[in-house]
Amino acid sequence: MKHESIEINSGLLIVLTLAVISIGGLVEIVPLFHIEETVEEVDGVRPYTPLELRGRDIYVREGCYTCHSQMIRPFRDEQLRYGHYSLAAESQYDHPFQWGSKRTGPDLARVGGKYSNEWQTQHLVDPQSLVPESIMPGYPWLLENELDYSQIEDRMVALKRVGVPYSQSQEEYDANVEQFGADMAEKLHVGNATEVLESQAGAQNWDGDPNRITEMDALVAYLQMLGTMVDFSKYEDGHFNQFR
Incomplete structure (x- = not known):
């Protein structure tokens, strides 16, 4: 024809x-x-603690995702610069995920622990003081604004409704003890949210001011967590290929 x-x-x-x-x-x-499962079997991935959760809220509020992605693609140049490519498991508790659509700034999927708390704080206040060629704007008000966490329990309950395993009942708490360990289960219990947030904020001097809990505390806590949950040294090269 x-x-x-x-x-x-x-x-x-x-x-x-x-x-x-x-x-x-x-x-x-x-x-x-x-396909039986689209999320990789990996140890260490957990929901956000209350302080990290508020930090993520601020990250979204300030539009950080418009210039920074949180998705390292499975290409050699990406892994040489940023580390192991991103796993679906690392975003399973994100609603919505922060993969991003462009990179004006570097990918942040593995930024946790790469710099000190002091560096992160100064960089957010005045980026050019540390990276002169940066076009990132400053966010000095994060140091000035007291963190509002009056609705933290409601936020956790809302996420629980879409599948994030925060606990409210003893049965759910016991399940988290088995999955995440007793210490983390305490932090993921809705009834403990305010106490846990204040404790985590005071445990480290995130923003350089130990006398207040600021939005900077929360955002730095969130950034310092990114990419730190999975210990890739425990897995052989190519282990995650079976899930792709």
Whole structure:
């Protein structure tokens, strides 16, 4: 059959177009029904603590995702610069995830522990004082604003409704003890949220001012957690390829 005969016959063209689209769609959709799990089996990934959760809220509020991604792609140049490529498991408790759509600044998926708390604070207040060529704006008000965590329990309950395993009952608490350990289960219990947040804020001098809990405390705590949950040294090279 000549290609011209297909082009001049609109009915045949429609039928063949639908057939090609259907075949292509089936090739993409059918394998999904045979995948038992799309999230990698990995130890260490947990929900955010109350202070980290408020820090993430501020990260979203300030639009940090518009210039920074949190998704290292599985390419050699990406891994040489940022570290192991991002796992789906690392974003399983994000609502919404912070993968981003562009990089005006570097990827932040593994920024946790890369710099000190003092560096992070100064960088957020005056980026050019540390990186002269940076075009990032400063966020000095984060040091000035007291952190509002009056609704932290409600925020945790809202996330619990979409699948984040914060606990409210004894049964849920016991399940978290088994999955995350007793210490972390305490931090993930909704009833402990205010006490846990204040304790974590005071445990480290996140923003350089131990006398107040500021928005800077929360944001730095969140940034210092990013990429630190999974110990990739425990896994052989290529271990996660089976999940791709």
